[in-house]
Amino acid sequence: MIELAENQLRFSFPDVHPDAELTIEFQRTLRIPDDGNDYPLPPGLGNFPVQHVDDHAGAVPSKWLQHGGVMLPMFQSEAMWLNFDSAWVDGHDVAYPFAIQVATGKQCAVSGESWSDRLTRSPQNYMVAPEQPWLDGFVVEKGCVRQFVAMPLGAGYSAEEQLTGEAVHGGLQLAVYPMKRRVFERRFPKVQRRMKSEQEFMCMSMPCASAPDMGLAPGGRMKQEIYSDPYALNDWQIEARGRCFVHLCNSMVWQSVTGVMPPHPAPTAKTYTESGLPWYEYYDDSMTAVNGTSTLGGLKSVTQIGAQKGEIVLPENESVTPDNLVVFRKGLSKGQVREGAF
Amino acid sequence: MEGFGEHLREVRERRRAVDNSFSVRQLAARVGVEPSYLSKVERGQQPPPSEKTIAALASELDEDPDVLLALAGKVSGDLQSIIRRRPKLFADLIRQLKDMPDHAVLRLVREVRDGEW
Structure with a gap:
């Protein structure tokens, strides 16, 4: 079952395991420059407001009602990233594993292939949480994504339009599959715990006149690894899938649809960087990154298409030099030496 | 708590104040019961009717069928x-x-x- 609470989508599978719960957040962020350079990860600036489409049945396109799901507002050229948070399972001392499919306009953001109700390994068309904490864009090559940037559907910029030649679906599609319970219990057996002192315990505790549909288009490049599934394909409980259609509503019409203002646009990368605020890098040295597919690798960025069309669609796209870099490094055991590229 | 008959009468009378087709006679005809029976139900002299009749009354009076059923002590x-x-x-x-x-x-x-x- 999928619930919407505090602007987060909560996928829970009580029939599989009482702790099989994954939360997906839609984070506002600044748009990184689309200048050919590889940037670190931009910050999270809070969640986008998310609402049920059914709550605005009289004001959204009938197609949205047919799809069901939820909606959130995005300004043209605004960026977003997805945060995956799986529930910690006490006693097993791990977060419950999930396979997650993410598509934009029904084109997979990891493999570039058309939406499939099946998980595939070659090419991998999903990610695995908790190993994969975030997804910031389209996987264009190994270790590199192009940022998710909202553009009006039909303008020719979205990944869907570049890959299919049509502007039909827009939005963002999510499907979540929990690991089978018996596999989970076999792979992550209960941990024998020593008795904890009390102190330690405390420490742990109206139909739219204008088309509101936005699609996600490839923006600037950033360094992000998408990890290969470390489990077996058969470990996932395929029939327990939860899926949700996330409609992207142009922020210019969000207020007329919902009656509430959309959030302010995010600061520019230049303003943010000049203020000395941090950028991020994340590596998990125990994991292997997937190779990007040629399908997504062949996508043109918003700026590249804009140049072909003679349009300037990304204002304030100046290059920046992030100085304040925060690096998260996971997966190295104590004393292990990291092997880099050489 | 208000009884089924009392609530039914109140809602029906409210509708009849603006629309004569909500008289006991006409409403009874539309839901397929005798007017005298419906009148007795409203006055609590007869127990509430069947689930089917309650659903028909809810539809005619634009009331929530689950709420009317609950007032009648029934579950759909x-x-x-x-x-x-x-x-x-x-x-x-x-x-x-x-x-x-x-x-x-x-x-x-x-x-x-x-x-x-």
């Missing part, structure tokens, strides 16, 4: 069959929800709906 057939399929689970669930505030119960039913893609 579809709910009964849902509970019968998994009696222990639903009995436990309903007992647990008994004292839960409305907003918490609403959260339970605010599941995100999936449609046709």
